[in-house]
Amino acid sequence: MAASDEIRAQIQRHLITGDNRLKQGASLEKARESYERALELARGAGLEDTVRPLVEIRLADLKRLEGESSPAAQPGD
DSSP, X not given: OOHHHHHHXXXXXXXXXXXXXXXXTOOHHHXXXXXXXXXXXXXXXXXXXXXXXXXXXXXXXXXXXXXXHSOOOOTTO
């Protein structure tokens, strides 16, 4: 496997790992770490423009999920 193919496979594994962590109920922070690692690898390999949109969608989903899981504000607060 060529080096660029290996980097692409690593990026894909990190994206899938983050997705699986969400599906399995792991912490949102662990999923975020996987997505950010994928983006870091992409940046180093010159693939950031391709991978960034995928990561941004996932990070936006994490923000939405964080909002849903945070306790609701109490009336009068």
